[in-house]
């Protein structure tokens with residue numbers, strides 16, 4: 001079968017990491033199945049700005065709105081146009097409500113912890129609500145003053161100083177449940193041992209506390225046959241648990257092997273994704289996917305690295321590992337595993353890009369293209 005996938009090159013190091021990554025993804029697929037990918041480029045970013053006068057042309061959004069698969073390199077934040085961030089515009093415009101980040105360790109990388117190999121988690125972060133709603137007003141502005149008066153006089157709010165900056169944290173049952181439902185399905189489909197809701201519900205009872213409760217409700221109402229709680233474990237079933245966010249950071253360091261899938265509101269997931277990626281020494285290798293109900297949009301999680309762009313120094317690992325996520329999503333886990341093993345082997349051989357070299361004793365620095373080639377050969 002021929003599967004159509006849209007791709008956005010991205011700015012800065014985008015072109016070179018794609019040149020290294022695409023052959024690896026195509027080869028892994030060819031080795032494990034008769035399927036092929038039809039790559040269709042969509043304009044976005046600086047290239048689109050130059051060619052079409054818009055950094056995010058309507059035709060690109062339209063194609064993505066009707067697509068099921070897409071992948072992107074990093075996009076710079078445009079200066080002097082109406083869009084605050086292309087990434088945020090894409091996430092909002094396409095309702096990509098689940099931000100999914102798997103975190104695992106590759107042997108041979110030096111990390112800040114003694115047992116990075118104990119970390120093997122997948123984070124499902126809500127991508128449209130909470131602080132991502134972007135509702136906040138500057139201290140002493142007419143808007144915050146008006147809101148403070150309203151909150152005090154109409155809703156009886158106390159402990160609110162006249163000079164406060166004010167932010168609003170909206171979280172809905174619909175928004176939380178669709179994210180949690182997706183995390184539950186993933187955990188069951190991939191045979192995971194546990195799923196943990198990470199929240200700060202002890203303090204924010206009606207937002208984060210509700211997220212926790214909605215989570216348990218979805219599990220009980222829609223997945224009762226396949227799940228159990230920590231208090232009443234049942235053999236062979238997915239264990240549902242919850243942790244307060246600050247405690248989760250301790251757990252991630254002390255007992256990471258007890259956590260498998262995490263479902264989090266926006267801000268908790270933001271912190272946890274980066275902290276866990278750093279814990280395994282792999283911020284530069286972290287892949288990600290943003291999902292709506294119809295579209296899986298894979299993305300390299302790093303930025304455009306402008307200072308090394310065009311110099312064959314960039315690490316294509318994040319985009320290559322996005323390819324592994326894509327192949328898993330297409331139902332070809334053996335091809336995904338082939339890519340992960342090939343990356344692991346390239347790291348073990350110690351010929352790596354300059355960002356990884358300081359983390360590997362005795363490493364030799366190679367360029368972006370050569371690192372991609374060696375991963376391709378390891379397939």
Ligand code: NAI
Nearest residue numbers: 074075076077087300301302303304305306308314315355
């Ligand atoms: P950055 O991730 O581009 O760079 C941070 C540091 O990591 C730099 O030292 C860079 O050289 C290095 N680095 C990043 N990716 C690398 C790779 N693949 N190989 C080797 N080294 C790598 O973050 P920064 O500097 O904050 O942002 C630059 C631009 O990228 C901004 O316009 C920002 O808005 C955009 N950005 C886009 C993202 C996306 O499209 N998902 C994510 C983060 C930033």
